[in-house]
Amino acid sequence: MNNPTIWWLVAGALVALELTTGTFYLLMLALGAAAGAVVAHAGAGFTVQVVVAAAVGGLAVVVWNAYRQRQTEPPAARETAQHLDVGETVQVDAWDAQGLAQVKHRGANWTAVNTPPSKPSPGLHRIQAIQGNRLVLEKI
Template identity: 35%
Template sequence: MDAWMMWLVLAGLVVILELFTGTFYLLMISVGLLAGAGVAAIGFASPFQLLVAAIVGSIATISLHFSRFGWKQRGEASRDPNVNIDIGQQLTVAEWIEIGQGKYTARTKYRGALWDVELHQGRAEAGLFEIEEVVGSRLIVKSVN
């Protein structure tokens, strides 16, 4: 079997492994292996094939990492609308209670239950508020106005 065929078989195996993991990183490695197959088909020596495969695979992997499809910074789950469906939802607060040092709290009905609500931003006036964060059974809100 020729060297370029070996590179293609190896690239195919890596693509199959990628199907089991669900990441694009193994696809980037297989791009490097395909580059090695191309260099082998042209007729370059094995060390040069390895070098090209390593460089192309590394560049592809690093490019993926810094793209919008790469690893994301993990944020706080209490503020992530993808984790908690309440983030970004609106609720009405009828009355605020000052608990000291400019902090306000309230008790309001949201999704059929009573919740403790804490004001993070805005004025402590009755009205509509948006949920910014969920901490335990407390909703941290900001004024919509």
């Protein structure tokens, strides 16, 4: 087998492996292998092929990693996306001595805690977060 064929087989294997893992990093390395194949088709030596493949693949991984870090959502947005109940309202009838309340939300009983700066008082509250099996509420 000649060098371009080997590079294309490596690129195909990396793409197939990427499809099983679901990350884009192996796809970026496959781009490097494809660049090595193109350079091999151009008649460059094996050392140049390896250097080009490593440079293109490595640069693609660095660029992809920088892109992913820029695209990450702030923690509050992730919490809202994970818990669709954040932002919903519940009625609190009474708070106990420990600062806990039992509220009914979506047909289930929940233990609720009040946000620290305000004092617990009965009435309508908004769900700020869900910590384990407790609703964190703020007074509306």
